[in-house]
Amino acid sequence: MAFFMQNVINALQWGSFYALIALGYSMVYSILMLFNFTHGDIFMTGAYIGLGVATALLALVAALGWSLPGWLLLVATIIISMFITSLLGVLVERVGYRPLRSAPRASAAITGLMIGIILEYGNLALLGTQRLSFPELIQTTTYSVGSVYFTNKKIFIVVVALLLMVGLHQFIQKSRWGMAMRAMSYDFPIVPLMGVSLNLIAPLTFAIGSALAAAGGILYGMAYPVLDPFMGILLGWKSFVAAILGGRGSILGAALAGFLLGFIEIFTTMVFPSTFRDLIAYSIILLILTFRPYGFFGQAHSTQLRL
């Protein structure tokens, strides 16, 4: 039982990364019918931006001779990095996708992949091949309940991920921008007739998705401190699978499927050797999608594309 609970905690942490990244895929898909294949690399870039911001903050605090608690620096790092990465998302939309809004979707997908490669190798060119380590902003403390062990970092990662998801949900349900996004997901060609500019809502959606990916990147860096320019590829693809599994364009589905992916992967390793993990985990998901091709909350014709 303790072993089981231990794995539940691990799965929640692992699922948090997938869920945060999957949300960005789903949001962009739901309003623009577009899979943003740059998204995994935005997650990677967000992690590096977080590393830069954390390093800069530590240096600044040291130079000023202040002594600030680590969690405060961590929260500041997350907020500042989310903001900077959201600007990257806006740039990707502006440069990569807006010119292709009425082009075939394949053109947009190819463009997304290319921008991703540019981000990966741009990073490599800029920072070289040395592996950078995410600075440890808070000390690891281990707690135990019975014989189940968990760290303050794991709790922090899951709590921050959940808070961001609740925040996103509130934003989409309660704000006027969120209302415009929901309208766009239903029937986007008609949205301009409401006096709403697509060129406002589309970048906003990319900004929010990218900010969430950046948060995911920093939380990932807390758990696995060694960063790598190609870390976004596999996590990005798996999160994309989560977005599909949740139902294309479904925000709730993406979050739930992200966590489900975490559970399937972690629990596969409870039974099988870890080298079997992805083989078995993704065979299970393929099987689920065979029976539910539109995912958990997807609909065959949820979006009307007419003018």
Next chain:
Amino acid sequence: MQLRVENLHVSYDQIRALHGVSFSIDAGEIVCIIGANGAGKSTTLRAISRLVPADKGAGLRFEGHDLLAFAPDKVVSVLGISHVPEGRRLFGNLSVLENLQLATFARRDPQGIKRDMERVFSIFPRLLERRTQYAATLSGGEQQMLAVGRAYMTGHRMMLLDEPSMGLAPLMMLSMFEALKEINRDGTTILLVEQNARLALKFAQRGYVIENGRIVLEGSSEALLNDPEVKKAYLGG
């Protein structure tokens, strides 16, 4: 002259839908464009709303502004030309109230928004009753009310209506046109396109007949209702 359309050509994928449409509307008028399915009625409205690009050489002027210089959302939010699209196109996943609120997205006059919202609910009391319901759950008549109410909320110097009678029961049709008259009395110019020519001409003061992307006839509603050609082609003899 509030709106002047001159030499409007529109092509979809190399196929011409409009071949030089010209007409004009004065402020406060009710004008209709009648014609058969596929004659270019909807395309004309979409070109005014800038949802489809006009070919070079077209002149589209609204209250002294060159419409071609405006993005679709600015035609609505800056110039006050609202558009009730064909098939209503409500946001079914939003509540009735949210559909109306979304239409005020670009507006910065809370007083005016409040006044307009009250006006919409006084013209269509059913929408007030149904305000928390999803738009997708409304009946056909209620959906048309919401489509018109939503357009009214975006601004109402001019309202373009694409087949407002479509799918409505006869009684519902009449009350819808009564409501539109009320909106017109408040000072909104109305341009409507209709397949139901008799209804449209009874409602409008003037009309244009469009055939194969060209205006072929124009005149007062009375004149058109009595025109033998119009009678034969559009009024069932």
